[in-house]
């Protein structure tokens with residue numbers, strides 16, 4: 368089993384210097400509100416992704432009045448031990464070490480120690496704008512395709528440059544040569560990302576539908592669809608088609624930054640008509656599908672990080688989920704809750720010998 372056996376956290380959010388040992392497959396973390404349960408899961412997430420699940424600003428995660436943070440994780444798998452250190456001390460750049468060796472690029476680490484987080488606000492993936500849905504699929508592909516993140520970074524950088532060129536110049540005075548250069552450079556990363564999203568979403572969709580049925584235990588008619596302008600035309604053609612509009616609106620109107628994933632329930636937009644429970648069920652289906660796809664591709668189960676999931680589902684759905692997570696899955700699971708009882712009773716009900724970790728002030 369791939370698992371985290373120990374983590375040391377220094378000056379990260381509300382942690383001064385703390386070390387935790389994990390010796391069971393299922394780890395329940397409990398303690399009062401604000402004690403650091405979510406922060407602990409986020410520190411684990413850092414070991415996988417070299418970034419926070421919750422914010423893109425690393426500086427927000429430095430403990431108040433501290434100069435930097437350090438997270439050190441000890442992972443083991445069938446063949447190997449992995450020792451990972453993530454260090455952030457501004458003005459230096461964030462650094463990541465694997466077994467004492469520093470990574471040239473953080474992106475080279477992504478996918479080595481896979482994990483999947485489910486957190487309370489994640490239902491925004493379903494309810495809110497398309498950005499969250501792109502982030503969802505990007506997070507998955509980044510862990511499966513070594514080149515994907517680099518293409519994504521490249522695309523976003525060029526897009527930003529093209530947009531600021533459009534923004535800072537009037538229609539007729541714009542540097543056409545530069546616009547042309549940036550447009551041409553965008554084509555390769557854009558089409559790469561489009562093809563990978565198409566490929567992986569096709570693999571992912573059947574899992575989402577299966578998990579939804581399993582969690583909801585009914586025959587609701589859900590459909591999912593990938594939507595991209597690139598389905599109609601290649602990016603070179605799109606850029607030409609949209610050029611006038613881009614100049615007028617001073618922003619790039621075509622590309623994979625406009626992609627979306629469409630969920631429907633009985634032919635209506637899911638986010639317009641679905642109940643709270645249905646939304647939560649779909650969210651879990653999305654996350655478990657992510658988990659399953661990673662597992663199949665990696666050949667071992669990712670670490671599952673469940674933040675406050677007890678608050679999210681009714682008892683029956685919760686039981687279905689818990690049974691799947693703990694008994695039908697063989698990977699390591701971290702679950703947070705404010706109530707010790709709820710955790711220990713669930714362990715007992717499901718016949719799990721889990722570890723209970725209390726966080727104290």
Ligand SMILES: Nc1ncnc2c1ncn2[C@@H]1O[C@H](COP(=O)(O)OP(=O)(O)OP(=O)(O)O)[C@@H](O)[C@H]1O
Pocket residue numbers: 379380381382398399400401402403404405406407427428429430431675705
């Ligand atoms: N950069 C930071 N420096 C110091 N403390 C921080 C920082 N960022 C957040 N905190 C503190 O961390 C605490 C929140 O921790 P966390 O979200 O992990 O709590 P929790 O145990 O998950 O609580 P809940 O049960 O309410 O979800 C808050 O007290 C907050 O002030």
Ligand SMILES: [Mg+2]
Pocket residue numbers: 404405406674675
């Ligand atoms: Mg929390």
